[in-house]
Amino acid sequence: MADKCHLCLLGLIFLSSLLTGLSGVDDAHVFISSGENVRLSCNNALHDCTSTTWIYNRFSHSETVELIRLGIKKKNTESYERLSLGSDCSLNIKNITKEDYGFYICQQYVNDQQQGTDARVYLHVLHVSSSSSSSSQTEFSAGRSVTLFCQLYSYAGVSCDDWIRSTGIDLFWVNQAGVKLTRSDSRYQISAPDHCISSLTTTLLNEDHNREWRCEVTHRDQVKTSATYTVRYSDPAETEVNRTAASVFRVIVIIVEFAVFAAPTVILLQIICDRRAGRKDSQH
Numbered sequence: 001m002a003d004k005c006h007l008c009l010l011g012l013i014f015l016s017s018l019l020t021g022l023s024g025v026d027d028a029h030v031f032i033s034s035g036e037n038v039r040l041s042c043n044n045a046l047h048d049c050t051s052t053t054w055i056y057n058r059f060s061h062s063e064t065v066e067l068i069r070l071g072i073k074k075k076n077t078e079s080y081e082r083l084s085l086g087s088d089c090s091l092n093i094k095n096i097t098k099e100d101y102g103f104y105i106c107q108q109y110v111n112d113q114q115q116g117t118d119a120r121v122y123l124h125v126l127h128v129s130s131s132s133s134s135s136s137q138t139e140f141s142a143g144r145s146v147t148l149f150c151q152l153y154s155y156a157g158v159s160c161d162d163w164i165r166s167t168g169i170d171l172f173w174v175n176q177a178g179v180k181l182t183r184s185d186s187r188y189q190i191s192a193p194d195h196c197i198s199s200l201t202t203t204l205l206n207e208d209h210n211r212e213w214r215c216e217v218t219h220r221d222q223v224k225t226s227a228t229y230t231v232r233y234s235d236p237a238e239t240e241v242n243r244t245a246a247s248v249f250r251v252i253v254i255i256v257e258f259a260v261f262a263a264p265t266v267i268l269l270q271i272i273c274d275r276r277a278g279r280k281d282s283q284h
Helices: 002-019 160-167 236-283
Strands: 027-033 038-040 052-057 065-069 083-085 091-093 102-110 119-130 137-140 145-153 169-174 189-194 197-203 211-219 222-233
Touching: 027 038, 038 119, 065 083, 119 211, 119 222, 145 169, 145 211, 145 222, 160 169, 169 197
Parallel strands: 027 119, 027 222, 137 222
Antiparallel strands: 038 091, 052 065, 052 102, 083 091, 102 119, 119 145, 145 197, 169 211, 189 197, 211 222
């Protein structure tokens, strides 16, 4: 029962912080797209960072992970190589991944006693992928159908639908001119099974080569972050050259393998022949 109350309290804190404008003295909401670098501010820092500790939760019921302890990075974390502590005790994370979303807390400790209150930061990560690859760029060809997925990963204190509907946050696709794509456009099939997920399916045209497909997150009509997916067509001539080169390489490998295995056999036969010839000479 106590655990359920704790989860409810976290959810209410999360939702209330969003309702008050996505930022406050103690709470901050940072939106970032995967692949970028981010800086999470610590607004309760003391005169230096030797008292600073950063902890992290991905889910409301997940185990708390200690990232920074008294100004020193913890080595047993997955993101160790990508973390650094700023001169103002902010937490810097390089090359953000969708797994980095969650609830970050900056705390200050002196002589094992916490000083002041927590500085809380909610990190929301926007990620775009295709049905054929998780990369932000892959090869396609005109006439082929492609489905792109855009998802906002957020701390699971409350359901995605609840806090998006309550705070005026919107997630959608835009064209190259920045105009929102709608389901009324017959070229696109846009589906949103969840307010934090949107998929776009279309048949590629010749002019879509090197095109960036963009997904945006807005709060009260202000863009918070965006993520793109680049469609690049493969060059038929280049593909044929690559195939020819691969065939030649395979032939060379076969010849080398044959030579490696055949050479000892030839040498052995030569030795046998030489010995037989030597025996015949000795008999005469």
